[in-house]
Amino acid sequence: MAETPEWVRLTDQEVVLLARAGREAAYRELIRRYERPIFALLFRMVRDRELAEDLSQETFVKALNAIESYRPEFKFSSWIFKIANNAAIDHLRRRELDTLSLDGSPHAETPEAMQATALQIGARQESPLDAVEAKELGGAIETAIGRLRPEYRSCILLRHVEGRAYEEIAEMLDLPLGTVKTYIHRARNELRQALAHLKEE
Amino acid sequence: MTPVPGLHLTPDDIDAWLAGALAPAAQGHLDHCPDCQERAETEREITVLLGALPLLSPAAGFADRVMARVSVPAPHAVGTLDLLKQRILASRRNVAIAASLLVLLLGSMAGSVVWTLGHQETLAAFGGWLSAQAGQAAWLGVRGVASNFIEQPWFAALKSLAASPGRLGLASTLAMLTYVAGILAFRRLLALPTQQVAHAGI
Numbered sequence: 001m002a003e004t005p006e007w008v009r010l011t012d013q014e015v016v017l018l019a020r021a022g023r024e025a026a027y028r029e030l031i032r033r034y035e036r037p038i039f040a041l042l043f044r045m046v047r048d049r050e051l052a053e054d055l056s057q058e059t060f061v062k063a064l065n066a067i068e069s070y071r072p073e074f075k076f077s078s079w080i081f082k083i084a085n086n087a088a089i090d091h092l093r094r095r096e097l098d099t100l101s102l103d104g105s106p107h108a109e110t111p112e113a114m115q116a117t118a119l120q121i122g123a124r125q126e127s128p129l130d131a132v133e134a135k136e137l138g139g140a141i142e143t144a145i146g147r148l149r150p151e152y153r154s155c156i157l158l159r160h161v162e163g164r165a166y167e168e169i170a171e172m173l174d175l176p177l178g179t180v181k182t183y184i185h186r187a188r189n190e191l192r193q194a195l196a197h198l199k200e201e
Numbered sequence: 202m203t204p205v206p207g208l209h210l211t212p213d214d215i216d217a218w219l220a221g222a223l224a225p226a227a228q229g230h231l232d233h234c235p236d237c238q239e240r241a242e243t244e245r246e247i248t249v250l251l252g253a254l255p256l257l258s259p260a261a262g263f264a265d266r267v268m269a270r271v272s273v274p275a276p277h278a279v280g281t282l283d284l285l286k287q288r289i290l291a292s293r294r295n296v297a298i299a300a301s302l303l304v305l306l307l308g309s310m311a312g313s314v315v316w317t318l319g320h321q322e323t324l325a326a327f328g329g330w331l332s333a334q335a336g337q338a339a340w341l342g343v344r345g346v347a348s349n350f351i352e353q354p355w356f357a358a359l360k361s362l363a364a365s366p367g368r369l370g371l372a373s374t375l376a377m378l379t380y381v382a383g384i385l386a387f388r389r390l391l392a393l394p395t396q397q398v399a400h401a402g403i
Contacts, residue, residue: 022276040257160251185212
């Protein structure tokens with residue numbers, strides 16, 4: 001029987017090699033590593049929990065079924081984020097979603113469905129006052145992100161939420177480095193303007 | 202009013218400031234320019250807010266739903282057997298050929314067992330002759346190698362080394378160290394390259 005590797009000690013490239021050798025556990029490990037960041041990115045791109053879940057599934061199914069075509073000289077994270085971002089951009093191009101509903105999916109038809117698809121903010125342990133402030137501020141920035149152009153949104157989320165380097169974002173999004181910088185600066189400007197009223201209060 | 206030195210901060214300067222790597226000249230400007238200070242501070246607040254956005258997770262059972270749609274390749278041995286099975290079952294002709302080969306294989310094995318049981322003495326005599334021939338050939342080989350070894354020009358030096366236990370010990374230690382170093386170098390050469398990956402610890 002094959003020995004079970006200590007997954008946390010393996011690099012993504014090593015896990016991919018095991019997946020290619022037919023180890024189902026290696027596929028599950030790749031999902032475990034990336035399900036949260038990929039889902040978070042897609043949720044903030046499309047602003048609908050159910051849709052983000054579908055797109056996350058599409059991303060993983062596409063990536064894992066094409067694992068043979070992944071080139072190990074590149075970061076696995078860049079590869080899968082690129083697939084996820086393309087899925088989101090394709091979707092947004094097909095269907096324009098321009099307002100963020102913190103109360104739930106714009107496609108939800110019943111109050112229960114609205115509740116089920118609502119974005120959960122302020123989950124950490126906080127005092128009631130802190131929770132209200134955090135929710136207001138968190139909600140405001142989520143709303144402001146939702147109103148950015150999709151290209152700005154991808155860039156700002158990858159840079160400041162996922163912590164990716166400018167060069168890596170340029171590679172993921174197939175954009176020149178200067179364009180990525182410009183998009184991020186413009187996105188920050190728009191966020192600054194959008195949040196100005198909170199600061200005044 | 203004291204004039205503010207230098208130009209206002211560029212977006213790249215703001216990035217450098219956020220990363221704690223602002224150039225001294227730009228820092229000098231920032232220290233005296235209230236507009237740039239306010240802008241830099243606001244950008245910092247935004248990046249802090251973005252970095253503190255709540256973590257989101259897909260619904261439970263996400264991995265199972267993905268795996269239900271992923272084709273995991275079979276391990277190599279299983280894959281080869283499956284391929285063989287598919288090829289054999291592809292047509293009646295292939296099934297007939299495979300069945301004939303199987304009958305031939307099993308028949309020859311059974312025949313071999315029956316013949317062996319009936320001719321044990323013959324086999325024992327043949328085995329004895331074969332082992333004697335092999336022993337003789339091996340002995341001749343050893344003698345040939347030994348005589349060749351003795352005739353080498355460095356043999357005398359090696360013999361004198363063996364005569365002194367201290368020098369022999371030193372030479373053995375050096376040989377052992379070289380061997381261990383070689384093994385370590387080989388392991389390092391065969392090690393998989395690693396790369397830092399974000400989210401690996403999530």
